[in-house]
Amino acid sequence: MIRPSVLIIGGGPAGLTAALRLSARGNAVTLLEQGGELGGRLIRSGTDAIPPVFLGSHRASLSLLKTLGTAGHVRFSGGVNLEFPLSGDRTARLRRPWAPAPVHALLSLAMFRALPFQDRWRALMLLERTWEGDPGLPPDLESRTANEWLADRGQSAAARALVWSPLARFLLGDDLTVVSAAMLITMLARSFLSARRNSRIAIPTHGMRHLLLEPARTQLLRSGATIRLSTAVSQIRFDAQRVSGVDLQTGGTLAAECYVAALPHRSLSRLLPEKALAHYSYFQQLTSLTDSPALTVHLWLDRPLPAPRLLLLSGKTYHWMVSRPEGGPTLVSLVATGKMDILDRPDRELLQVALHEVRAAFPTLSNARMQEYRIVREPHAFLSVRPGTAALRPLHRSPFPNLFLAGDWTDTGLPATLESAILSGDLCAEAIHTKMEEHR
Numbered sequence: 001m002i003r004p005s006v007l008i009i010g011g012g013p014a015g016l017t018a019a020l021r022l023s024a025r026g027n028a029v030t031l032l033e034q035g036g037e038l039g040g041r042l043i044r045s046g047t048d049a050i051p052p053v054f055l056g057s058h059r060a061s062l063s064l065l066k067t068l069g070t071a072g073h074v075r076f077s078g079g080v081n082l083e084f085p086l087s088g089d090r091t092a093r094l095r096r097p098w099a100p101a102p103v104h105a106l107l108s109l110a111m112f113r114a115l116p117f118q119d120r121w122r123a124l125m126l127l128e129r130t131w132e133g134d135p136g137l138p139p140d141l142e143s144r145t146a147n148e149w150l151a152d153r154g155q156s157a158a159a160r161a162l163v164w165s166p167l168a169r170f171l172l173g174d175d176l177t178v179v180s181a182a183m184l185i186t187m188l189a190r191s192f193l194s195a196r197r198n199s200r201i202a203i204p205t206h207g208m209r210h211l212l213l214e215p216a217r218t219q220l221l222r223s224g225a226t227i228r229l230s231t232a233v234s235q236i237r238f239d240a241q242r243v244s245g246v247d248l249q250t251g252g253t254l255a256a257e258c259y260v261a262a263l264p265h266r267s268l269s270r271l272l273p274e275k276a277l278a279h280y281s282y283f284q285q286l287t288s289l290t291d292s293p294a295l296t297v298h299l300w301l302d303r304p305l306p307a308p309r310l311l312l313l314s315g316k317t318y319h320w321m322v323s324r325p326e327g328g329p330t331l332v333s334l335v336a337t338g339k340m341d342i343l344d345r346p347d348r349e350l351l352q353v354a355l356h357e358v359r360a361a362f363p364t365l366s367n368a369r370m371q372e373y374r375i376v377r378e379p380h381a382f383l384s385v386r387p388g389t390a391a392l393r394p395l396h397r398s399p400f401p402n403l404f405l406a407g408d409w410t411d412t413g414l415p416a417t418l419e420s421a422i423l424s425g426d427l428c429a430e431a432i433h434t435k436m437e438e439h440r
């Protein structure tokens, strides 16, 4: 079978995944990226924007790394647990007892000291029923915030602040008062209320550049794909029925048989002609999507920490932090997500707070000296998964038969993180394949 040529706009993880999957199937792929390197929001000014953390439930990411030959760096055997610092020097860990599903999750919650006893008991009842697909779960979960839903289900303000809110920021990139109850439940069910292996956590010593971006680039070039960096598309051209080409900012037009827009939703809206935006609700909906900011601070400290750790924080400036040994020094990455006022603060102030919070969390680093730092600010880091957003996220097939969408914000059923971006690339490649089969 002759496979159509595909032009992919956007060299972030979604575009890269689609490119890898399609070129592996024999499609002639050209990837256009406006920046000087691949990676999209994973890389900002040459720095990793996100600390590498994988959950066992990140099936699309793990499968991609397997294809790229880097899955071996993601070792789940270290036994990283979610940690919640409590008052004093105490820390509660969400352990993963050896027991068959669903007992492991229920035991893990029963032993979880961060939640007061009453909240733990109510959460146990709730989670047990969630697991079983309890018909008692209200049908309106997508129209309510997770905060409202948890309060309704008897979770105290203290439990929501100490446990549920940091968990929502870590899993969904936003606050409990913003995200939909449905999205929180989806992620809890996928990661903690299913097979025990899905709740495993790995913090590899290598960043995304090494695990994903460099091997993806090598594999694409090896399979004959063309990668054009510093090549921005200024408009997608349509004739009556199909996409006919893309205009480049530097002049000229490129054409292919199929097109994949693997762009943030705001960038895609800017490339569409007025007519497409006005005529198709599929495209109109993009303008109703909103984003949440994120800020990452990486600190290299001159003391070793023996094992990687992942702490979810409550009542702090940063919402979670990851430590991982890097030979001698330790790299601690702190992430703040969701509505926040710190994005515009000067580096000096952000560093001061970050060091203070790291030393409070890791007493053995109290005298550690900072060797180096990097700060990444991004006002549009994640799609905000507020109530009602699920219905606005587009499917990968567009109304035009040769235009397909990918991106963390498309309809993957997951919060808009790296896992969603990679899954969207898979689904988009699958949609193109299915379309070709239909035309055989």
Ligand SMILES: Cc1cc2nc3c(=O)[nH]c(=O)nc-3n(C[C@H](O)[C@H](O)[C@H](O)COP(=O)(O)OP(=O)(O)OC[C@H]3O[C@@H](n4cnc5c(N)ncnc54)[C@H](O)[C@@H]3O)c2cc1C
Pocket: 009, 010, 011, 012, 013, 014, 015, 032, 033, 034, 035, 038, 039, 040, 041, 042, 049, 050, 051, 231, 232, 233, 234, 262, 263, 264, 267, 271, 294, 295, 296, 335, 376, 377, 378, 380, 381, 382, 406, 407, 408, 409, 416, 417, 418, 419, 421
């Ligand atoms: C500070 C920060 C922290 C984050 N933390 C986490 C985290 O902890 N965990 C997690 O899973 N995710 C995190 N993310 C989100 C993660 O980076 C994204 O989910 C992921 O990068 C989305 O991939 P994508 O391919 O859909 O989009 P993008 O990565 O945005 O890629 C889109 C690409 O399209 C290119 N492009 C745009 N317009 C054009 C054009 N006109 N022509 C050509 N190319 C164009 C862009 O340059 C970009 O390379 C974080 C992001 C940031 C910024």
